[in-house]
Amino acid sequence: MVTGVRVLKRVPIRTCIACRQAGDKRALVRFVRMAEGTVVLDPTGKKAGRGAYVCPDPGCLSKALAGPLEKALKISVDPETKERLRAEFAEQITSN
Numbered sequence: 001m002v003t004g005v006r007v008l009k010r011v012p013i014r015t016c017i018a019c020r021q022a023g024d025k026r027a028l029v030r031f032v033r034m035a036e037g038t039v040v041l042d043p044t045g046k047k048a049g050r051g052a053y054v055c056p057d058p059g060c061l062s063k064a065l066a067g068p069l070e071k072a073l074k075i076s077v078d079p080e081t082k083e084r085l086r087a088e089f090a091e092q093i094t095s096n
């Protein structure tokens with residue numbers, strides 16, 4: 001039994017799959033594996049499916065695309081999809 005611990009705010013915390021740094025879910029960029037086996041960027045954070053989070057940092061995205069993303073989503077991502085995700089990611093972090 002845990003006593004004396006109070007959670008002050010219910011902020012969902014997620015971990016970046018590239019640098020393993022934990023952050024506010026809303027500050028991270030979410031990738032989702034869709035039912036048909038594709039990976040998309042999820043700006044709303046509401047898409048259903050297996051998700052992975054990356055810092056809004058191009059360095060973390062590059063690292064994630066080099067392996068951790070596929071591992072986290074248990075799917076292989078082809079080079080074209082990676083290019084698309086890179087473009088969507090860039091758009092996402094500049095629009096925020």
Ligand SMILES: [Zn+2]
Nearest residue numbers: 016019055060
């Ligand atoms: Zn990161």
